[in-house]
Amino acid sequence: MENMRNTITNALSDFFFEYETPRQVLVRSRRVGVVCRLIQLGVLAYIIGWVFIYEKGYQSTDTAVSSVFTKMKGVGYTNESKVEKVWDVADYVFPPQGDSSFVVMTNYIITEGQSLGSPVICIFSGHMTGVCNATTNTCEVYAWCPVEDDSHIPECPPLLISAENYTLFIKNSVTFPLFGVTRSNLVEGIDAEYISNCLYHPETAPLCPIFSLGDVVKFSGFNFETIAKVGGAIGIVVDWTCNFDFDVRHCKPQYHFHGLYGNPTEMDQARASVGYNFRYARHYFEDGVQKRTLLKVFGIRIDIIVQSLGRKFDVIPTLTAIGSGVGIFGVATVVCDLVLLYVLPKREFYKNMKFKYTDHSQDQVRIVCR
Numbered sequence: 001m002e003n004m005r006n007t008i009t010n011a012l013s014d015f016f017f018e019y020e021t022p023r024q025v026l027v028r029s030r031r032v033g034v035v036c037r038l039i040q041l042g043v044l045a046y047i048i049g050w051v052f053i054y055e056k057g058y059q060s061t062d063t064a065v066s067s068v069f070t071k072m073k074g075v076g077y078t079n080e081s082k083v084e085k086v087w088d089v090a091d092y093v094f095p096p097q098g099d100s101s102f103v104v105m106t107n108y109i110i111t112e113g114q115s116l117g118s119p120v121i122c123i124f125s126g127h128m129t130g131v132c133n134a135t136t137n138t139c140e141v142y143a144w145c146p147v148e149d150d151s152h153i154p155e156c157p158p159l160l161i162s163a164e165n166y167t168l169f170i171k172n173s174v175t176f177p178l179f180g181v182t183r184s185n186l187v188e189g190i191d192a193e194y195i196s197n198c199l200y201h202p203e204t205a206p207l208c209p210i211f212s213l214g215d216v217v218k219f220s221g222f223n224f225e226t227i228a229k230v231g232g233a234i235g236i237v238v239d240w241t242c243n244f245d246f247d248v249r250h251c252k253p254q255y256h257f258h259g260l261y262g263n264p265t266e267m268d269q270a271r272a273s274v275g276y277n278f279r280y281a282r283h284y285f286e287d288g289v290q291k292r293t294l295l296k297v298f299g300i301r302i303d304i305i306v307q308s309l310g311r312k313f314d315v316i317p318t319l320t321a322i323g324s325g326v327g328i329f330g331v332a333t334v335v336c337d338l339v340l341l342y343v344l345p346k347r348e349f350y351k352n353m354k355f356k357y358t359d360h361s362q363d364q365v366r367i368v369c370r
């Protein structure tokens with residue numbers, strides 16, 4: 001009992017009144033010294049250059065919630081078979097509400113005066129009447145007639161080639177909820193007077209929110225005449241990459257243009273379905289008969305895509321980055337130890353210096369000095 005009490009007392013006094021510190025072995029070797037310092041330098045460069053400066057590991061990040069409005073302007077003119085028509089924004093934009101994704105009609109095939117009369121024989125999709133002719137091998141369908149003839153797409157030039165001069169106004173607002181910041185693409189200095197005179201250009205007017213359709217097509221790498229004839233899709237990316245360690249006034253949008261579908265090389269690969277089109281009908285009554293004008297619309301579909309990344313200094317990511325950097329410094333010690341103990345000619349000598357061997361009973365006990 002007495003022995004046990006003494007043992008516990010000794011253990012407690014050892015625990016509270018002793019301090020252990022690792023023993024260091026100082027190796028005077030140029031080779032190991034240079035290897036170790038080079039690795040440490042590499043790790044330091046990685047932490048400062050990559051983690052802190054390039055990846056900005058000292059900042060927390062957030063993406064924005066956003067809304068986009070668009071408005072097209074411009075007038076088109078056609079003169080088909082001596083029938084003159086003026087096309088304004090209410091005629092050539094689908095849908096007209098100013099969505100972030102819309103189509104600007106650049107070419108069309110029009111079928112006017114279609115009606116649903118008594119059952120007629122049409123080689124077109126319709127409702128089967130059940131009346132068939134065994135001699136001609138045809139069945140009657142109830143459909144809109146006369147049927148559309150889309151075997152020839154107007155070209156040289158496409159009917160609304162003047163769409164090249166239409167202008168697009170983009171209104172975009174973004175909010176970074178984590179940082180409580182809201183920004184609009186009508187940034188400081190973009191006032192009513194500026195908007196009424198400016199036209200976007202990547203170098204001379206990079207913040208102007210008015211874009212010429214011809215420029216949008218050109219910047220996305222398309223040929224206007226080709227895309228106008230058969231249709232295609234273009235993405236306008238509004239990029240908000242902002243560093244909120246600086247004044248929010250420096251948080252400004254950048255515009256990028258991407259051809260999404262319909263460039264000439266894609267068209268060669270996708271012969272089965274070239275371009276982009278859809279059908280649209282305008283209904284009316286004439287002498288009490290329901291009629292419609294059918295349009296097969298070829299157009300440029302524009303998708304406005306908002307991309308955002310906000311950054312701001314934060315203690316937690318900073319400490320995490322420093323902590324992981326300090327941890328990586330341990331790599332230098334491991335590599336240098338390997339060189340020292342297994343590569344150098346005097347490795348046995350260093351091994352003896354680093355490890356202390358004791359003869360305890362039969363087994364060799366190795367004491368590691370760090």
Ligand SMILES: Nc1ncnc2c1ncn2[C@@H]1O[C@H](COP(=O)(O)OP(=O)(O)OP(=O)(O)O)[C@@H](O)[C@H]1O
Pocket residue numbers: 071072073167168169192195196210
């Ligand atoms: N597609 C566009 N091309 C050129 N300018 C445009 C375009 N859309 C709008 N604008 C101009 O931008 C400004 C703001 O447009 P907003 O739609 O907010 O106002 P508005 O007075 O209702 O426009 P609108 O001129 O269509 O009546 C107006 O001066 C307008 O003329």
